[in-house]
């Protein structure tokens with residue numbers, strides 16, 4: 001009997017958890033298996049983004065439609081990210097996880113020396129100096145920018161562009177075929193990643209930060225289970241339960257890899273196969289979403305910044321009032337847009353938020369130990385947010401969906 005992919009993945013997660021707990025540090029040896037799975041996914045990202053955006057734009061056929069879809073996509077991404085930050089701030093103010101936590105006497109990192117990208121450089125880097133270098137370094141925003149131009153240019157030369165249209169369409173199908181193969185390995189990859197993470201995680205580090213972690217996870221849950229589903233129902237007219245079934249493989253892969261970018265091929269495959277959203281929409285909305293739409297990261301950054309303020313506040317004379325918290329809403333939204341879709345990226349762009357409200361960067365050292373677990377949770381929410389957004393944009397574009 002062949003088990004459905006969802007069942008296989010669920011079994012993989014449970015087996016991974018148990019193996020991690022039983023084997024402890026020894027489960028670290030499974031790292032190589034998880035690593036191979038992530039490598040396969042990363043291998044496919046750049047050609048997949050290029051092929052899917054170019055074919056998506058060709059099938060849209062006119063730039064007005066692209067502009068309209070782009071506007072709706074941005075609006076959705078910005079609104080939901082800001083909602084997530086506000087939710088995080090409300091919870092962290094109510095729960096006050098930093099109250100009573102002792103100020104660390106030594107910090108474990110040299111984070112103060114690490115530079116977060118500036119907002120200006122994030123924007124200018126969208127235009128690559130060299131597209132091949134951008135591809136070699138997986139700079140997704142630059143690749144998206146170039147692919148959009150390429151698609152529009154191919155459309156604009158009419159008949160002469162036909163060979164390129166055929167080429168990109170065939171190339172895109174081939175990339176999706178490879179993605180399908182990689183997806184079949186997802187249960188093995190997810191099992192190994194779970195076992196390795198749980199096995200090598202020192203459980204003792206979790207205790208002092210338990211309330212902080214609960215605050216982040218509670219916020220992520222409310223956003224994923226209440227806020228986004230309400231939007232999905234109202235604007236997407238789509239059942240949240242059906243959608244979670246449709247994209248289960250993507251959300252669990254996001255959870256285990258902690259990378260929205262690595263998950264992108266699977267997210268694309270799930271949405272195209274199961275929801276009825278057209279390639280036109282997925283090909284554009286999803287790569288953009290994986291790169292700039294990070295509700296989970298934004299929420300986490302807001303909670304983390306306030307947590308650091310609460311812990312360091314008494315000793316440093318810091319109190320973040322209403323206007324500081326408005327600055328957190330703005331900077332956490334921008335910092336999440338600037339965060340790369342890779343593990344721990346949110347921890348680095350958190351520096352942008354801390355600087356904006358004059359909090360000590362060393363505070364990051366304090367939350368570093370529990371970052372991986374929170375990264376897994378926020379990445380799952382990031383990808384879930386992308387999928388809800390794609391369905392909503394498709395519905396607003398009057399597509400007929402399978403719900």
Ligand code: ASP
Nearest residue numbers: 259260297341342345346
């Ligand atoms: N790992 C997250 C992602 O790929 C980014 C982050 O660190 O928050 O979506």
